[in-house]
Amino acid sequence: MITQDALINYVRTALPDAVVSVTDRTGTMDHFSIRVVSDGFKGKGLLDRHRLIYQALNEPMKDGRIHAVEIKALTQDETK
């Protein structure tokens, strides 16, 4: 279990400009769906974007605070 704020902070350590929206998929605050908008993804393929986020969330995923996370990773331009 992790708070939304803590999760967002982990993402922002890797991507300081990230706008992160978090959905709790199960009501237990450990299965999430997150949408991350950041220009840090520019020029990166989908696999590398997701790798970046997994690396940022490595700690809470390893210690079990996050069980599962579904990811959407977009640049600013791609949201338009």
Place this chain on the structure above:
Amino acid sequence: MSASNQTIEGNIKKEIQENTILIYGKGTKEAPRCGFTLETIQFFEKYGYPYQVIDVLNDMPKRETLSKMTNWPTLPKVFIGGEFYGDTDILDEMEKKGEVKPLLDRVFQKK
């Protein structure tokens, strides 16, 4: 790298080569034991091409080797035509752009 790790990696490479669509997941095709593995199975069911599911739920050494090989920490892990494609987060995006069917047609034609 230890000898046993090399064997594990060798086995994985062989499995990837032998199965045009390969899902490393939790549970089997008949009895998936994780929502994401089930989603991945349902994803490939639509396309009608054969796919293989290999259960690695209780095989920690193999899971660790797979994560190192792909630089990807989570399951399931999908390989198509010998290439790593992540999971349905990636495949759903590709599908929206109409990229999945041409990819599958191409890799199955090559066989």
